[in-house]
Amino acid sequence: MTAPDGPVYPTALGASSLESITLLGTDLARDVMGQVGFGELAFWLATQRRPSPGETRVFEAVLAALADHGFTPTAIVTRLTYLSAPDSVQGALAAGLLGGGSRFLGVTEDCGRFLHDVLTGVDGDLPTDDAGWDALALETVTAQRAAKRFVPGLGHHVHKQGDPRTPRLFAIAAEEGLVGPHLSLFAAIGRVHPQVLGRTLPLNGAGVCGAALADLGLPLELLRGFALLARTAGLIGQLAEELRNPVGNEIFLSVDLNNRSVAPDPYTPDIDANGGRHG
Numbered sequence: 001m002t003a004p005d006g007p008v009y010p011t012a013l014g015a016s017s018l019e020s021i022t023l024l025g026t027d028l029a030r031d032v033m034g035q036v037g038f039g040e041l042a043f044w045l046a047t048q049r050r051p052s053p054g055e056t057r058v059f060e061a062v063l064a065a066l067a068d069h070g071f072t073p074t075a076i077v078t079r080l081t082y083l084s085a086p087d088s089v090q091g092a093l094a095a096g097l098l099g100g101g102s103r104f105l106g107v108t109e110d111c112g113r114f115l116h117d118v119l120t121g122v123d124g125d126l127p128t129d130d131a132g133w134d135a136l137a138l139e140t141v142t143a144q145r146a147a148k149r150f151v152p153g154l155g156h157h158v159h160k161q162g163d164p165r166t167p168r169l170f171a172i173a174a175e176e177g178l179v180g181p182h183l184s185l186f187a188a189i190g191r192v193h194p195q196v197l198g199r200t201l202p203l204n205g206a207g208v209c210g211a212a213l214a215d216l217g218l219p220l221e222l223l224r225g226f227a228l229l230a231r232t233a234g235l236i237g238q239l240a241e242e243l244r245n246p247v248g249n250e251i252f253l254s255v256d257l258n259n260r261s262v263a264p265d266p267y268t269p270d271i272d273a274n275g276g277r278h279g
Contacts, residue, residue: 012048024048039063042229046222054176055216059226061172062209065165066108066227068234074099075238076251082239083248089239096235097228105206105231109224111153112210115182116220126181130188137188141196151189153207165205173212180215183208 014023021028024044032041039060043051051059068075078096085091100106118140119126127133144151156163170187173179190203206227213223242248 013045024050042226043216043218046218046226051216054178058169058173058176058178058212059216061169062212062226063230063233065169065205065209066105066230066234068231068237072104074104074231075235078235078238079242079246079248080252082242083246083252092239093232093235096238097232100224100228100231105227106224107152107204107206108210108213108227109220110210111186111207112182112214112223113220114152115185115211116214118185119181127184130191133184133188134192137185138192138195140185141189141193145196151193153186153204153210154189154193155201156204162202163205163208166203166208169205169208169212173215178212178215182211182214186211 012024014021014028016022023032026032036044037056037060040051040056042063043056043059074096077099078092081095082089082092102110118136122136127136141151170179170183173183186203186208194200209227210223213226214220218226
C-alpha cells in the first residue's frame with residue numbers, strides 16, 4: 001500500500017506501531033526496559049550511540065554531582081511555587097529549572113564551552129604532558145585577566161578550600177581512561193591560575209562537570225540541559241521533602257513579615273534625554 005504524499009519527519013528516536021514501540025532502533029519493551037539504566041539511556045538519546053560502561057559511569061557521576069545542593073535559589077523557588085500552586089507540580093519543577101543560569105547550573109555549560117573554545121583555537125597539536133598543558137593554561141588565564149573576564153569554573157561560595165566533587169570526578173574519569181583535553185586543560189588551570197590571579201581558587205564541581213561532559217563528546221549546546229536533567233531529580237526530592245516537612249511557608253513569612261517600607265528611590269538613566277552622562 002502506497003503512503004499518501006505529504007511531509008516526512010525523520011527521527012531515529014521513538015516510534016510506535018500497532019504491535020511495538022521502537023527507541024533508537026531497538027525494541028523498547030524487550031531491549032531497553034529493565035536492560036538499560038536511565039543515565040545510559042539519556043546519553044544514548046543525546047548522541048544516538050550507546051555509551052561504553054566507562055562513559056556511562058562518568059556521565060552518571062556528573063548527574064549525581066549536580067543533582068542537589070540544598071537550599072539553593074532553584075530549590076527555594078520550587079518549594080515556594082509549590083506553596084502557591086500545590087496543584088501544579090510541573091509548575092514548581094519548571095520554576096526551579098528556569099533558575100538554571102550563569103550563577104547556578106549554567107557554569108557547567110559555560111566552562112565546557114570556554115575550554116572547547118581555547119582548545120579549538122590552539123595552533124598546531126595539543127599538549128601531551130603537564131608542562132605543555134600548564135603553558136597553555138597560563139596563557140589562557142593571563143588573557144582572561146587582561147580582558148577583565150572571569151575564568152568559568154574557578155571559585156565556590158562555600159567550598160573555598162576545595163570542592164569535594166572535583167577530585168572525585170577527575171579520579172573517576174582517570175579510572176575509566178576518559179581524561180581528555182578539556183579535563184586536562186581544566187586541571188592545568190587549577191595549577192597555574194594563582195600565578196596570574198595572586199590567590200588560589202578552587203576548581204568547582206560545576207566546572208569539572210562541564211569539562212567531563214565535553215570530553216565525553218556530548219553536544220556543547222546541551223551541556224546545561226544535562227545539568228538541568230540532574231537537577232530535576234534533586235527538585236523532585238525537594239518537593240518530596242516539602243510534602244513531609246514543609247518549610248516553604250516559613251520562608252515566605254520570613255520575608256513577608258520582615259519587610260520594611262522605605263522612601264522611593266527613582267531610577268536615573270546613565271544618559272539623560274539631552275545626552276548628558278550621570279555617574
